[in-house]
Amino acid sequence: MFRDLDNKEEQEFKQWARDNYKPGTEVNTAYHPVVQAECKLINQEIEEDSVDMECSICESKIEDDYGNNASPVNDGICCDNCNMSVVIPARIKIMLNYKRDE
Ligand SMILES: [Zn+2]
Numbered sequence: 001m002f003r004d005l006d007n008k009e010e011q012e013f014k015q016w017a018r019d020n021y022k023p024g025t026e027v028n029t030a031y032h033p034v035v036q037a038e039c040k041l042i043n044q045e046i047e048e049d050s051v052d053m054e055c056s057i058c059e060s061k062i063e064d065d066y067g068n069n070a071s072p073v074n075d076g077i078c079c080d081n082c083n084m085s086v087v088i089p090a091r092i093k094i095m096l097n098y099k100r101d102e
Pocket residue numbers: 055056057058059060078079080081082083
């Protein structure tokens with residue numbers, strides 16, 4: 001079975017998990033329990049992160065990994081819908097106004 005680790009080794013195992021584990025993939029049960037636990041933690045963190053991926057305009061959940069920059073509408077990110085229907089028109093408007101001022 002698995003031996004007990006001292007603190008330093010435990011940190012190393014956790015670091016190994018961070019370096020080598022690919023999030024979202026199956027956790028290999030042959031890994032040391034410390035590594036397995038860390039893998040689960042990594043997945044949890046990612047899940048929590050993705051919950052925070054919310055459109056700053058319509059507040060719907062953003063499905064892709066990064067969302068779109070909502071500038072100049074606001075400082076956050078936005079979903080594809082708002083990008084197309086709100087953000088891009090706002091940018092075009094600014095561009096047109098800018099040209100008119102010249
Ligand atoms: Zn939106």
